[in-house]
Amino acid sequence: MASKLTRSNRAGWAFALPGFGLIALFIIVPFFFAFGLSLTNQRLISPNPTAFVGLANYRDLLGLGVITLEPERDAGGQILRGADGTPDYPRVRNFTRNNPDHPRLDGMREWFRWQSGDTQKVVVAKDVVFMKALVNTFTFVLIVAPLQAGLALLLALLINQRLRGINVFRTIYFMPVVVSIVVVSLLWRFIYSGDNGLLNNILSVLSFGLFRPVDWLGNPSTALGAIIAMSIWQAVGFHMVIWLSGLQTISPTLYEAARIEGSSPWQTFRHVTWPGLRNTAVLILIVITMQAFAIFAQVDVMTNGGPRDATQTLVFQAVQRGYGKQDISGGSAISVILFLIVLSISLVQRWLTREKN
Amino acid sequence: MAAINPANHGLRRLSRYLVLSVVAVVFLFPIVFMIVSSLKPDHQLLADTGSLRAFLPVGDISLDNYRAAFQRAPIGRFVFNSVLVTVITVSLSLLLCSLAAFAFTYLHWFGRGLLFSVVLATLIIPFETIAIPLLLIVSKLPWIGVEGVTYGWLDSYRVQIIPWIADALTVFLFVQYFKDLPRELIEAARVEGATWWQVYTRVVMPLSGPVIATAAILKTLKMYNEQYIWPLITVQSESYRPVMVGLQYFFQLQIAWGEVMAYLTLITVPVLAFYLALQRAFIASIASTGVKG
Numbered sequence: 001m002a003s004k005l006t007r008s009n010r011a012g013w014a015f016a017l018p019g020f021g022l023i024a025l026f027i028i029v030p031f032f033f034a035f036g037l038s039l040t041n042q043r044l045i046s047p048n049p050t051a052f053v054g055l056a057n058y059r060d061l062l063g064l065g066v067i068t069l070e071p072e073r074d075a076g077g078q079i080l081r082g083a084d085g086t087p088d089y090p091r092v093r094n095f096t097r098n099n100p101d102h103p104r105l106d107g108m109r110e111w112f113r114w115q116s117g118d119t120q121k122v123v124v125a126k127d128v129v130f131m132k133a134l135v136n137t138f139t140f141v142l143i144v145a146p147l148q149a150g151l152a153l154l155l156a157l158l159i160n161q162r163l164r165g166i167n168v169f170r171t172i173y174f175m176p177v178v179v180s181i182v183v184v185s186l187l188w189r190f191i192y193s194g195d196n197g198l199l200n201n202i203l204s205v206l207s208f209g210l211f212r213p214v215d216w217l218g219n220p221s222t223a224l225g226a227i228i229a230m231s232i233w234q235a236v237g238f239h240m241v242i243w244l245s246g247l248q249t250i251s252p253t254l255y256e257a258a259r260i261e262g263s264s265p266w267q268t269f270r271h272v273t274w275p276g277l278r279n280t281a282v283l284i285l286i287v288i289t290m291q292a293f294a295i296f297a298q299v300d301v302m303t304n305g306g307p308r309d310a311t312q313t314l315v316f317q318a319v320q321r322g323y324g325k326q327d328i329s330g331g332s333a334i335s336v337i338l339f340l341i342v343l344s345i346s347l348v349q350r351w352l353t354r355e356k357n
Numbered sequence: 358m359a360a361i362n363p364a365n366h367g368l369r370r371l372s373r374y375l376v377l378s379v380v381a382v383v384f385l386f387p388i389v390f391m392i393v394s395s396l397k398p399d400h401q402l403l404a405d406t407g408s409l410r411a412f413l414p415v416g417d418i419s420l421d422n423y424r425a426a427f428q429r430a431p432i433g434r435f436v437f438n439s440v441l442v443t444v445i446t447v448s449l450s451l452l453l454c455s456l457a458a459f460a461f462t463y464l465h466w467f468g469r470g471l472l473f474s475v476v477l478a479t480l481i482i483p484f485e486t487i488a489i490p491l492l493l494i495v496s497k498l499p500w501i502g503v504e505g506v507t508y509g510w511l512d513s514y515r516v517q518i519i520p521w522i523a524d525a526l527t528v529f530l531f532v533q534y535f536k537d538l539p540r541e542l543i544e545a546a547r548v549e550g551a552t553w554w555q556v557y558t559r560v561v562m563p564l565s566g567p568v569i570a571t572a573a574i575l576k577t578l579k580m581y582n583e584q585y586i587w588p589l590i591t592v593q594s595e596s597y598r599p600v601m602v603g604l605q606y607f608f609q610l611q612i613a614w615g616e617v618m619a620y621l622t623l624i625t626v627p628v629l630a631f632y633l634a635l636q637r638a639f640i641a642s643i644a645s646t647g648v649k650g
Contacts (some may be wrong), residue, residue, distance in 0.1 A: 011553040012466025019457030020472055022523035026491060027479045033490035158380065163373060171636050172381045175388065178632040178639070180582035182601045183621050187387050190614065198390065201407050233384070238643055245644035294483035297585055315485040322489035323590055335486035342481050 031339075038333035044326035057333035063126030065105045067095050071118050079118060092122055130334065133305075133312035136224060137338075140231075140313065141292040148232045149239060149284050153277075156243035157269075170244075174237035181234060185301035188230045192216035192302075217303050220310035227298050227311055235291070239284050246280030247273070282353045286346065293342050314338045386412065391625070395422050395618035402615055422619035429616060430606035431595060432623060439599040439624075442517045443580040449522045450576050451569060457523070458531030459557050463543055473532075480525045485586060491520065492590055516591045517599065521580065527572045530646065534568035535561065571642035574635070581628060600624040 038057055042050045071087035072080045080088045096108045108124035111131055115121075125131045159170045176184065191198040194215025203211040216226040250273060258268045296315040299305060305312040305320070314334055322331025389412050394402045396418045405411045426432060460466070461473045495510040510516040538561065546556050562569075585601040592598055601624075607617045632639055 008464050008553065009466045012460045012464040012469060015460035015464065015553070015557070016457045016466075016469075016472060019453040019523040019528060020476065022453065022519070023476055023479060023525065023528075025494075026520040026523075027482060027487065027525075028475065030487040030490040030494055031479075031482055033494065034487055037490060155380070158377060161373065163370070163377075166377075169377045169381055170640065171633070173384050174636075174640060174643075175629070175632070176384055177643075178578060178582075178628050179388070179625055180585075180601060180628075182582075182585050182604065183625050184387070186604065186617065186621060187391050191387060191390075196403055196406050198406050198411060201411075205408075233387075237384070241640050241643040242646070290481060290483075294485060296485050297583075300586070315483065319485055319488065319586065323492070328489055328493070331489050335489075338486055339482065342483070346481055 034332040034335050034339075037329050038336045040329050042329045044328055053329075057329050058337070059126070060330070061127050061130045061333055061337065063104075063108060064111075064131075065102075065108055065124045067092060067102075067105065067122045067124060069113075069120040069122060087118055089120055092124065096124060129309055129312055130317060132309045133314050133317045133334075136310070136312055137293060137295065137314045139224065140228060140295055141289060143228055144231060144292045145285055145288045147228075148236055148288050149281070151232065152236045152239035152284070153243050155236065155240040156247055157273075159240065159244060160247050173240060176234045177237045179234070181297045182301055184230065184234045185298050188226075189217065189302050192226050192230075194218055218307055220308045223303055223307060223310045227295075227302060230302075231292075231295070231298055235288075239288065242284055242287075243277070243280060246277050250276035282349070286349055289345060289349070290342065293338065293345075314341075388625075388629075391618050392622050395615065395622040396420070397422075397615060399613060399615045402618070422613075422615040423623070425613065426607070426616045426619045426623070430603055430620070432603065432620065434596065435598055435600045435603035436624070438514075438597060439581055439584070439601075442514060442584070442599060443577055445514075446518050446521050446580050447573055447576045449518075450524070450527055451572055453523055454527040454572070455531045455562065455565070455569075456557065458528050458535055459553075459561060461528070462532050462535040463556075463561075464553070476525050476528055480529070488586060488590065495520065495591065511591050512594050512597060513592075514597060517584065517588055517597070520587075524576075526646075527576060530568055530572050530575075531565075533645075534565060538564055567641070567645070570638050571645050574639055574642045575646070577631075578628075 039052060039054060040050050041048075041053050041056075069089040069092075071089055074080055082088055092110045095102050096105045098106065105124060108126050109128050111123045111125045111128050113120050113122040155173055159166060159173065194200070194213060194217075197213075197216070199216065200211070200213040204213070214222060216222050254272045254276075255268065258272050263271070294315055295313050296319065299311050299313055299316045300319075303311040305316055315338065318331045318334040318338065320331075321327045321334065393412055393414050394405075396414055397405065398417055398419075398421065401416050405416070410416070457476075461469060461476075495516050497508060498510050500507050500510060500515065510519075542560055542564075543556055546560050551559070582601070584599050588597075588599050588602050592602070603624075604617075604620065607613070607620055
């Protein structure tokens with residue numbers, strides 16, 4: 001209820017306006033500006049005037065097609081095979097370069113293919129790098145969100161014990177959070193290095209020399225995993241502290257009751273601790289998901305999206321195109337797509353965790 | 358249940374400390390490695406990664422890397438820039454965000470609900486996604502200085518400060534805190550004839566120590582640690598660059614790792630010291646972002 005004492009249009013606007021004005025000018029306006037730019041062909045420096053192009057940028061990013069390749073056959077219908085016995089297939093570029101039968105596929109490139117019987121299915125994309133960035137970003141989020149939340153909970157349970165000096169350990173576990181992600185990324189570049197890197201040497205000692213050195217960031221199959229591990233190392237302390245504050249809201253009498261009834265540690269966790277952490281769990285998953293979608297600095301400092309696009313991410317692509325390649329409209333379109341993904345996930349999360357009744 | 362005998366108890370305690378310590382090593386080793394390596398010449402630094410010596414300040418220990426690092430880059434300037442930008446941004450942020458939160462919490466005015474929803478909605482916009490349009494905007498904005506009206510904010514302190522002052526998280530933290538302050542205090546002050554400004558400065562802010570600490574710590578970390586992509590694209594000249602961008606000076610053709618480690622140590626140790634001195638406040642501030650309201 002608004003009482004006379006608190007009703008004041010003038011004071012309300014006067015107090016809120018400086019802060020709100022800055023948020024409007026520096027967050028909301030650029031946000032809508034990005035929407036607008038994504039519908040044009042704007043480049044940073046261009047001889048041609050900027051024109052409205054509708055959804056062309058989105059079509060260029062999201063265009064996908066599937067080609068079914070039948071093996072080449074000779075006049076008698078026999079499958080032609082190469083020296084190693086695998087069938088010969090027509091080249092993908094026959095379909096995607098100036099082929100009047102497939103105008104939709106024009107300009108697309110092969111993303112990946114798989115075999116089904118004698119035929120091969122090839123997925124082609126207008127923008128393979130973008131597609132890889134999309135898949136990598138989702139992979140990153142889907143691995144980091146549960147893993148980081150779970151490890152943070154384990155650490156919180158570890159720290160929630162009554163032991164002398166436990167605060168020292170809490171202080172240490174939280175320490176990487178206050179170190180800049182740029183500094184951490186550089187440091188880990190050294191740790192992950194293939195020649196004489198710290199990690200290779202540690203693993204080699206622990207396995208009594210059996211471990212073969214890996215160039216963690218230079219190998220397409222390990223680079224994204226290496227970035228994931230480092231990102232969790234840096235941020236897990238943050239969420240440990242949030243879990244810890246959730247743990248401390250659970251009444252000690254509940255634990256006392258569980259102890260008297262002789263329940264095992266797992267039963268206590270399952271029936272006392274976990275139900276008390278529901279709200280915290282929701283919050284932590286939302287926060288980690290949002291942060292994970294914005295992954296940028298690690299990639300920029302450690303791999304530049306490589307090797308072979310194995311660590312491309314959406315934000316990295318948006319910045320690289322918008323700034324590096326001066327393709328402002330393309331970068332903006334990626335930003336809008338990322339924003340729509342984040343928005344729909346937060347709406348789904350809100351719906352899933354809505355208050356019952 | 359197993360009988361609790363002292364020996365068993367002691368063993369359990371020992372194993373708990375063992376687990377805690379192993380985890381602690383995982384979190385500490387890169388930081389220890391950074392500091393220790395900054396004291397070693399490059400050839401020894403690289404040779405030492407093969408053994409535990411990587412974590413020990415042994416061998417040819419000196420401050421040579423620091424000397425070389427200071428010669429390579431204007432480090433003092435970078436640190437000054439970062440500290441200046443951080444201090445001004447954090448102070449203005451505390452003022453303007455708490456004022457806005459005050460209006461959102463205590464005052465009833467036309468548009469309040471809508472504006473607050475809009476502010477909260479900006480929480481899910483990652484900064485990097487608006488960096489390029491924001492760059493286009495700030496490159497055209499007017500500024501009134503000693504030389505009259507000029508256009509374009511690039512290459513300046515203001516481009517690193519003003520866009521970062523107001524943010525939804527800081528407003529939100531203040532609103533959460535203000536909601537729990539006793540309303541009677543505010544109404545009593547109003548009944549006695551205090552203006553809203555007086556209520557803000559004399560009643561509400563003096564009671565807001567904890568949330569001010571929280572907001573200040575989170576914003577300081579953001580401004581000092583995370584100012585990387587924005588100054589990279591808006592600040593070309595050396596004289597305005599912050600510490601994270603200064604790193605580029607150490608990645609020329611031949612990377613001198615000892616110098617890199619010295620620079621990383623130099624820019625990280627102040628934050629670590631700040632954290633260790635105020636660690637209770639740091640941890641309380643993170644914990645309070647998790648209190649759902």
